[in-house]
Amino acid sequence: MSNHYDIIFAGAGLSALSIATQMVDLPFFQTKKILLTDRDQKDKNDRTWCFWATNEEVNQLPPVLYKTWKNCHFHSPIHSEQLQIKPYQYHMVRGIDFYNWAKTKLSQHSNVHWEFGNITDMNVQTGSLQLNGKTFQSSWILNSAITPIQLLPSPLTPKFQNPFTQPNDPPSSQHLSLLQHFKGWVIKCPTPIFNPDCVTFMDFRVAQKDNTRFVYVLPFSQTEALVEYTVFSPQLLSEQEYDTELTNYIHQFLQTADFQILDQEFGVIPMTDFNFPTTQSNHVINIGTSGGFVKGSTGYAFKRTQQRSAAFVKDWAKNSTPNLSLIQSSKKYRIYDSVFLRALSDELVPAHLIFGSFFKNLGGTAVFRFLDENTHLLQDLKALNAVPTLPFIKAAYRQLNRLYYV
Numbered sequence: 001m002s003n004h005y006d007i008i009f010a011g012a013g014l015s016a017l018s019i020a021t022q023m024v025d026l027p028f029f030q031t032k033k034i035l036l037t038d039r040d041q042k043d044k045n046d047r048t049w050c051f052w053a054t055n056e057e058v059n060q061l062p063p064v065l066y067k068t069w070k071n072c073h074f075h076s077p078i079h080s081e082q083l084q085i086k087p088y089q090y091h092m093v094r095g096i097d098f099y100n101w102a103k104t105k106l107s108q109h110s111n112v113h114w115e116f117g118n119i120t121d122m123n124v125q126t127g128s129l130q131l132n133g134k135t136f137q138s139s140w141i142l143n144s145a146i147t148p149i150q151l152l153p154s155p156l157t158p159k160f161q162n163p164f165t166q167p168n169d170p171p172s173s174q175h176l177s178l179l180q181h182f183k184g185w186v187i188k189c190p191t192p193i194f195n196p197d198c199v200t201f202m203d204f205r206v207a208q209k210d211n212t213r214f215v216y217v218l219p220f221s222q223t224e225a226l227v228e229y230t231v232f233s234p235q236l237l238s239e240q241e242y243d244t245e246l247t248n249y250i251h252q253f254l255q256t257a258d259f260q261i262l263d264q265e266f267g268v269i270p271m272t273d274f275n276f277p278t279t280q281s282n283h284v285i286n287i288g289t290s291g292g293f294v295k296g297s298t299g300y301a302f303k304r305t306q307q308r309s310a311a312f313v314k315d316w317a318k319n320s321t322p323n324l325s326l327i328q329s330s331k332k333y334r335i336y337d338s339v340f341l342r343a344l345s346d347e348l349v350p351a352h353l354i355f356g357s358f359f360k361n362l363g364g365t366a367v368f369r370f371l372d373e374n375t376h377l378l379q380d381l382k383a384l385n386a387v388p389t390l391p392f393i394k395a396a397y398r399q400l401n402r403l404y405y406v
Helices: 014-023 095-107 239-252 302-319 331-345 351-362 364-371 377-386 389-398
Strands: 004-010 034-038 048-053 065-069 071-075 080-083 089-094 112-116 119-123 128-131 134-143 177-188 198-203 212-219 224-233 260-272 284-286
Touching (some): 004 014, 014 095, 014 302, 034 134, 048 095, 048 302, 065 212, 071 351, 080 351, 089 095, 212 351, 224 239, 224 260, 331 351, 331 389, 351 364, 351 377, 364 377
Parallel strands (some): 004 034, 004 134, 034 112, 071 198, 134 284
Antiparallel strands (some): 065 089, 071 080, 119 128, 177 224, 177 260, 198 212, 212 224
């Protein structure tokens, strides 16, 4: 079999599988030879994705919803409420369900091939990568495996030299980076303690310990739920600290000491204002985290990945060439995220006060719309006025030499 392909995916995670499954629906791509590469078989439930969406938006997504909640609780020291989020509902997708759906769909197309193993080199100038001792060549590499900058701790990054050129990010205005890291337990209790119709969306009542910490509670039934402890900080915690904080939360706020751990997950998501280049050669398109698909201020990725992928693939098929502008956030939202990250990084205002003010002054629907990057100028002004003003003015001033580069 020839090792030349029309399109190669370097990494076969959320973004690659989203784009590939949309490509095979269109005649333009059904004649293209496509290769997906990844270091694992995508046969484990290694993550979950949550998001809010309207019924219309859900109809455009893969049919892999695991659980939906109509109601959301929010808790912070300054404000707690059951949020009014119509027309949205809160949804959860399990990684394994999405992987299985995508692999099944792609297996029905003979022009799609897989190669599993570690990428050992990528040449962005020639459009080639090395895997399992073989060289694969392509007109286009859609890259989600390698980021232009290191975003995650060393054990989680590739072991070979980064093939990308140094980004246009001068030392006088270095990008901001935090890690959103979390550990979750799926627990089962002997007695009913959960409301299966209501998710706890951000509970800031836990000790903040000089950074941002909160808990999600995603009930699957009256007796089972995913309880996830989340932190925004520059470094990860020890494994013991995640476990201790989860136990403390279950004891104090769920008010039970009688539970069984059925499953657990751990994840790290980069939060940064780095302006990810959509490409650095005529052969490579950056997607996923490498292409800035993850929202810098929140880490949400599932719905926005589906929406960006759909627009990008349809336009590519229509015009026979990829339009990279369709996979970028607009400049104004990148600026908002950059100022938010400065406020957090410099500890100008605690996150529980930001989100507490947001929900108290705007309401759940308006906050979700703003975080979806789906607002006009008047709605933006209301959102910016809903949070503590002085800290964000200070953050914006400190970011003035940075905002050109986001």
